[in-house]
Amino acid sequence: MAAEHVIVTSTTDSETAARELAAKAIEERLGACAQVVGPVTSVYRWEGEVRTDREWRVEIKTTAGRVAALTERLRQLHGYDLPEVIATPIEGGSADYLAWLTAESAG
Numbered sequence: 001m002a003a004e005h006v007i008v009t010s011t012t013d014s015e016t017a018a019r020e021l022a023a024k025a026i027e028e029r030l031g032a033c034a035q036v037v038g039p040v041t042s043v044y045r046w047e048g049e050v051r052t053d054r055e056w057r058v059e060i061k062t063t064a065g066r067v068a069a070l071t072e073r074l075r076q077l078h079g080y081d082l083p084e085v086i087a088t089p090i091e092g093g094s095a096d097y098l099a100w101l102t103a104e105s106a107g
Contacts, residue, residue, distance in 0.1 A: 003089030011055040011084050018056035030070040031060035032104030062105045
């Protein structure tokens with residue numbers, strides 16, 4: 001059985017950009033709640049080179065049915081050429097919280 005609720009994660013290069021992504025997702029009801037975490041240190045390979053950068057992580061709680069629309073919107077708003085957008089299933093939790101999440105993410 002597929003998870004009904006997910007956490008969609010992305011990273012960006014500034015706290016301001018992270019807050020804007022979070023706010024847009026919630027304003028547009030693509031998610032119920034978002035946290036901005038950071039700064040974090042990201043080490044990754046890009047264009048054949050290992051890089052280390054300071055980034056901010058955005059974690060958006062939403063329903064599985066909203067993931068495609070949220071992913072597309074994050075891609076539209078994001079400043080990166082290839083933004084990280086990863087959906088992680090929520091396998092359990094407070095039934096009341098998950099009901100609220102569903103109601104707030106309804107498009």
